[in-house]
Structure formats: structure tokens, C-alpha cells
Amino acid sequence: MSPAQISLGALVLVPLSAAVLTAALPPAVRHWPGLLAALSGAVLTLPVLWVVQGGQVVELSLGGHSAPLGIHLRADGFSVLLLLLTAVVGGLVTVFAAAFPASTGRHMVAGTQPGTLRWQPAHPAFWPLWLGCWSGLNAVFVAGDLFNTYVGLEMVGLTAVGLVALGRTRSWEAALRYLFIAVLGSLLFLIAVGLVVSVTGTLDINQAALVIAATPDNHAVVVTALILLTVGLSLKVALVPLHGWLIPAHAGSPTAVSPLLSALVIKASLFVLLRCWLWLVAPGMSTNVGAPEAVAAPAIATTLAWLSWTLAGLGTLAIVFGAVMALRQSRLKPLVAYSTVAQVGYWFLFFPVLLNPESGRLEELPVTTLGEDVVIAGAFGGTLCLVLGHGVAKATLFLAAGYLKEIYGTDELDQLRGVGRNHAGLVLAMGMSAIGLAGLPISLSFSGKWLLSTSAIASGQYWIVGVIVLATLLSAAYLLRMMAPLLIEAEDDGHLLNPPERRQSSLPVVVLLPPLALGLLTLVTGFSGAWVVDLLEVGAPW
Template sequence: MTAPMSLTLFCLAAVVLLPLLASALSVLLGTAARRVMGVITSVTVLGLVTPILIQVTSGQTLELALGGFESPLGITLRADGLSALFLAMTAIVGAVVSCYAAARPAATGKRLVPAAEQRRRSHPADAGIGAEATAHREARSVVHADPSPVWRAGHAGFWPLWLGCWSGLNAVFVSGDLFNTYVGLELVGLTAVALVALGGRDAWPAALRYLFIAVLGSLLFLIGVALIYSVTGTLDIIASGEVIAELAASHDADLAAVVLALCLISLGLALKVALVPLHRWLIPAHSSAPSAVSPLLSALVIKAALFVLLRVWLWVAGPLPELVILAWVLAGMGAVAILVGSVMALRQSRLKPLIAYSTVAQAGYWFLLLPLLLDPETTALEGQTGTTLEDGAVLAGALGGTVALALGHGLAKASLFLAAGHLKDLYGTDEIDELRGAGRAHPMLVMSMGLSAVGLIGLPLSLGFTGKWLLATSAVAAGHYWILVVLVAGTLFSAAYLLKAVAPLLVMSEDDQTALTLPQAQTHPDDRALTGKAQLAPFVLGLLTVLTGFLGAWLTGVLEVGAPW
């Protein structure tokens, strides 16, 4: 059912257009004004997402044809339960990280400053001695000064890029057709690459590799979309799914093209998600990005590809038996990702690479449900005598568990990366041994990491626990006990590498009872007064990781709105 509420439909368009407009306008503003606009935009987008979530929660799917032109001629925006949940998570994380970036400009990247400008900053007294005297001093010192530019913390390009990326994310979540989904993915990918490059010269190789992966993944996705259009004659997600279902019922020969398209699309999206063994680009990109960028990459950017994967497999492909081999291959890669990512995380000595490998491991959980989608025994269970399962209950549980894991990962990983990046900026290192005992000086930061670890491990009361419980119960109901084994193994590995990351920070003294000493703090003068307040950002996200664990039943109900079963 399409909701007639004009205000909510306005919000549906505004969540895409407002960040894009703010991104364009921020280019014309000064550095301080950009921060103000960024915070205002983030709070506004959070407010715009709220009525969308409320309306979808009430059981209504929102649909808006921009300009009044219906599909296939126009652009259709559509929000169902899946869209609303990802919009909400993105709005929450985006607003918190935006406030953090505004409070700590030094966390937004590094920029090259000419040597003359750097000398003027180093000698502020020169401002009052006149231009002639200043020029004389610079001319006299140029022989002895290093003429090469220097790196300075803080980059004004963060706000246009991040707001543009946010617009692309929202466009992906509410797009009603495959081509505009591709456009949104491209906007997300290109802005994310540029955000990584803000980390300075050391981050440029990682950004270049990320660019190649982003372009290749988008190209594969676009080829797959073209194949689907050649078979179905439409780009609309729901309409193309209906045509493919008719082709499957009649065993049409064009199904071969659809299967090829799904293989290409899945491969392209697996590249963007960094599914093992396609993950090598993610570690340097996420670990070398600025402190305010790493949480956005891990918590939000890769979720766009996951969202499209779920949308294509559930709404476009449907239960095609021809995809069963592909489903098992992707699920196998997911299981391997949990193992490989966890082992590599255990081998790290630095916080940010450890957290990045944790992302590789956690992403593996999101692919375990694919064999359940295509197993005919899954839906047959619901009609057996003596069962209390409703129609679609097993698939709903599997999807609910996967989405809960993804949303919980977004909140927890944003908190972890913010805390680790804050410590790295403050002390100039993220070596775990160098940061031993940091919990004494920064109890809120370490508490944030502990709360995030609870969610990533999947301990009770967290959204991670809710996701694993829903996925495990659906797997057991369908007879896929191997998923239960993978979940248990992944939980143990998660506890091991997160304990390695957090435990040293809680140490109070050395074995001989001598006090631990942290490296010399390097707080940037531009954000020294706000450094303490900025620690609230990871704490808020860590707290939400645990508190949202009570929303499991509500989350499953929201996903039923607009579900394909």
C-alpha cells in the first residue's frame, strides 16, 4: 500500500537531495562555516528519516515518482522496511560522526600547507609588524628554510565529500530501480575513495587501489543490470522481479542471461563488501583513512553494497533454483571470511588494522543466509503438521538476523574506529603496546570500546546477539546446522581478538607495580578545548550497540513491510 502523506513523501526525497545540496554549497563556504553546515545537515537528515521510519513501522510502503513521471520513464523512490532500517542506522551514525568531526577538525584529514604559510602560523606576532617587515623576514629566512610544503592536520574537503557520500547512501537505500541504484553506488564509491585520500601521502596508494576496486565492482554491477534489462525490458526492481518469476515458472531460455547477470552483480558487490578473498584493499584503506573517515567507511559505505545484494537476491532474483551453486559459493566465502579475518585480526599489533580485519570477519556473517533463500525445505517447513511456523517465518528470521548483525556492526564499528582514531591522533600511534594503560586517562573511550566489543562478539542484550540468535534459530529450523557451527566459532574468535585490543588498555601498572607511561599527547591546538567532549561520540554509539538489542522483535516486524514473501 502506498502512503498518501505528503510530508513523509517530501522527507523521502529530501533525505537524498538535502545532503547533495549541502555538499555543493559547502564548497563555497569557509572552514568554520562548513563545520556548522555539516552539523546542521546531519541533524536535519536525522529528523527527516524519523517520519519515514514511523510511517513504514505502521505498515505502509512509501513510494514517490519524482516530477510525477511513473516508472519506467521517471525516477521512483521507494522505502520499505529494509530501506527504513538502513536509513535510520546511517542517519544515527552519520549525525554522531559529523558532530565528532566538527568538534575535532584535525580528525578530518591532512592537507599540504606552503612553507611560507606555515612560517606565518608559527610566528603570529608578525601580523602586527607590517607587510614590509614580514616580507623582509621571509626573504631573509628563505635561504635557511625548507621550501617544501608541510602537512597540516584538518582538511576542508571532508565536508563536501562526506555529505555527497551520505546523499549517495540514501539514494541507494530508497532507489526504486536498478540504474539509479548504480548511480548511488558510484557516488558512494568515488566520494569514499577521495575521503581515504584525505589521510595524506601514506593513504594515497590505498586510495588508488580502492579506486580500482570501486570502478571494477561498479562495472560488473552495471553489466549485470544491462543483462537484466535486456531480458525483462524494465529497470524497476519490483517489476523486473515479477518478469523473472514468470520466466522461471515457464523455464524460459532467457533465464541463462539472468543467472549470468546475478553472478556478475554478486561478484561486483562482493568486491565492494570486501568478501574474502576479495578483501585485500580494505585493510590499508580503512586503517590509513583519517579518524573521522574510518568509521564512515566500515559502518556505512560497505553497507550500501550489502543492501543492494539483499535487494537483488530477494526482490529481483527471487528463489531461482539455478542460483543455488552461487549461493553456496558466497556462503562458503563468508564462512572462510570469518575464519581468515579473525586469525589476521589476532596477528595485528595496531588497533586500526585489527579493527579493519574485524570488518572482514564480520562481513562473512552477512552471506550465510543465501543458501536458506534457495532451499526448498526452508519454506516447506512452514506447512508441516505440528509446526507453529507462519508463512515466511524462516526466511524472515534469517533476513532479520542478517540485518540485525549488519546494523549492530555499523554502530559498534563506528564506535571502535572513533575511539581508536582518537587515541592515535592524541598520542601519534595506535600500537597496542604503546597504549597500555590508556584506560586510566581515557575511561570513557575504553568503556566505549568495551560496549562495542559486547556487540561485535554477540553477547546478550546487544544487537549482535539478537542477530545471531535469529539467524541461528532459522538455520536450525531449516536443518542448516553448519551455520550454527560457524556462528559459535566466529563468536569465540571475536572474543579473542577484541580482548587482545581492549585488555591492554585496561592494565593499571606493570608487573613490578610501576606506573605505565603513555606517549606524549599531541592534541592539535585547533580542537584542544573540545577533545574531551568529542569522546562522547564513540560512547553514544557504543551504548546504542547494547540498547538496540531489545529491538529484535520490532526489527523483524519492520522488515515484513514490503517483504517479497
């Protein structure tokens, strides 16, 4: 067994073991296994990345039993990119939480007077829940079959609900609403899995894709399953109009929880959605992805086209609606949360490119001689660049917003006017992440927009370019709305602003390192767009 194969299983088992260990330890020392798990996650990801970057897919059959009977783990380029994002963001947020225990939530303890209760910072349940969530995330990214994908999604969803509930009482309603959404989304996905198994006889994704391609008579059942899982996973991703749970959950969570939810948790559902569309269904129904003989019946093709355009339309609506709502916010964390609603819309624009019936005639277009597989690879690579860029930038913004709220006891923008002079490093991190979130040059999101735009033009989907331009302008507007009050030093009449009173005098210097590191990564990763596209070719279905 190679080091990469060992790492594949350890990426799931190490954080899961650490979660069990932290639950048994006293609260004061629970952060140590968390830090060790974060370090282990980074180390274990490297052998997998090394092998996949060399052009090979890493596979492991647990217990020596291969699919469909055994548990089959698989890491291709798509998996590795999400594992890497989880290791980086999860590791830095873990450092933040360990250095700043109050950021992990509040819990009730007995007061000084008999029969009274008081709120105590540093929630002891954070570490078991977060490490369990980390294990679930890695399980989703390396699962080779649909059942273990479902198990991983359940771990992520239930632990994320628990993390949301670590705030004060106002977070409990948001957690309960999130629980209903998580259960409903998982139920729809599980029904879809049952339908796929009923016509393919296997849970393994690659094996099921081969059966789907070989049995056109079952395509109607498969498309029904695809619709169900798309609705269920869109609930978990918070695609407009299914986004209502996200704002109170992300904005009302503790400081160390919000970046995990926005940067990582919703990515698990998006990963499964894209995996099912591209690896499970498209090879047997789309000539653009599968073999030339993979042709769906006209009714099936029409249904898939309708579904792809519906997702793109909702994505466009999400971009506009999320941006407008972000502009209307007076508090920092809800503004950042609504920007997630807007950014989610980007991730659904490429579906018409995937199933565009005109893309089979690309050689006839005067603007390009690219083949269908190259265009789809570019659109998918651009989408993944946007996903990764969003994860890094959004983690920065939520950490910074939570930091300011902990220091001053509020995230009202009017009350935070002028605080930038006292937190230059934090504002610098926010500025770098704002560049990335807006998709300006030298950021990874800019590379993603460029790749998606060029692929859209190559396939004749010119409207996508217009949406991206509009979205960039709207992003710049609400990010300016976020940054401007923090940088104001004087009133209109020239009088200097008095910064608000601090609720806490100071925090450890190490607390500033995670947002600064993530802000810097937002820009540094801007040069890795071509690398992301090349890595996605490893194990790709086209």
C-alpha cells in the same frame, strides 16, 4: 504530497545541496552546513519511519512520471533501517568531525620558508566529500530502479575514495587501489543491469521481478546477471578473498573517515546485493520467497544453490580468516579493520537458508511447524540485526582508535598500554562496543545471532549454529587482544606503567560524546530485535 514523500526526496537533495554549499564556503565555516545537514537527516528520516512502521511503503514518482519512465523512489522496512543507521552514525560522526577538525585529514600548505611545504590538519575537502557520500547512501537506500541504484553506488564509491585520500601520502596508494575496486565492482553491476533490462524491458525493480517470474525462458540470462552483480558487489563489500583493499583503506584513513567507511559505505553495496537477490530474482525463481508456481528449471535451481553455498562458504572463511588476522595485529586500527573482514562473513551465512531445497518440507521436520516465509524472514531479520549492530559498534571502535592515535601519535598496542586510566569514558565506550561486536547478550548482534541460529535450525542448516559459536569465541579473543593492553596498570613485577607522552594535551569534551553515545546504542538496541523483524515485513517479497 505527504510529509513522508517530501522527506523521501529531501533525504537525497539536502545533503547533496549541503555538499555543494560547503565546497563554495571558506574552510573555516564548512562544518556548519554539515551539522545542519546531519540534523536535517535525522528529522527527515522520522516521517518515513513513522509511515513504514505503520505498515505502509512510502513511494514517490518525481515529476509525476511513474515507473518505468520516471524516477521512482521507494522506502520499505529494509530501506528505513539503513536510512536510520546512516542518520545516527553519520550524524554523530559529523559532530565528532566538527568538534575535532584535525580528525578530517591532513593537507599540504606553503611552509614558512619559500618553496617549502608542510602538513596542515583539518582537510577542507572532507565536508563536500562526506556530504556527497551521504547523499549517495540515501539515494541507494530509496532508489526504486536499478539505474538510480547504480548512480547512488557511484556517488558513494567515488566520494569514499576521495575520503580515503585525505590522509597523508601513505593513504594515496590505498585510495588508488580502492578506486580500481570501486570501478570494477560498478562495471560488473552495470553489465548485470544491462542484461536484466534486455530481458525485462524495465529498470524498475518490482516491475522487473514480475517479468522475470512470468518469463522462465529468460532465467538463464537473469542468473548470469545475478552472478555478475554478486561478484561486483562482493568486491565492494570486501568478502574474502576480495578483501585486500579494505585493510589499508579503513586503517589508513583519517579518524573521522574510518568509521564512515566501515559502518556505512560497505553497507550500501550489501543493501543492493540483498535487494537484487530477495526482491529482484528470488520471487520468480524460489517458491520459498515468491508464489508457489515460481519454479526455476533444474539447471537454474542448481546454479542458484551452488552460488548460495559458495557465498556461505566464503562467509565462513571470512569469519575465521579475519579473526585470525585480527589476533596477529600489533596496531589498533588494523585490528579493528580485520574485525570488519570477519564480521562481513556473518552477512553471507543466510543464503543457503534462502534457497535451501529442503526448506519446502519444513512441516515434516519434528523441530518446527514454521512456514518457509517465517524462517526466511527470521534469517533475514537476524542478518540485518548483525549488520546494524556492526555499524554502530564499529563506528565506536574506529572513533576511539582514532582518538587515541591523535592524542598519542600512535596506535601501537604495546605503546598504548595503561592509557585506559586516563580515558575511562573512551574505554567504557570501547568495552560496550566490544560486547556488541562479539554478539554477547543484551546487544543487537546477539539478537541477530539468535534469530539466524533458530532459522538455521528450523531449515535444517545446523552447521550455521556451529559457525556462529566458533565466530563468537574468535571475536571475544581478538577483542580481548584489543582491550587488555589499554587496561593494564602495572608490570608483572608490580611497578606501575608510565603512560606514553601525549602529542596533544587535551581535546574538547564534546569529542567524547559521539563514541560514548554509539557505545551505549550498541547495548540499548539489543532490545529491538523483534522490532527490526517486524519492520522488515513492510514491503517484503515473501
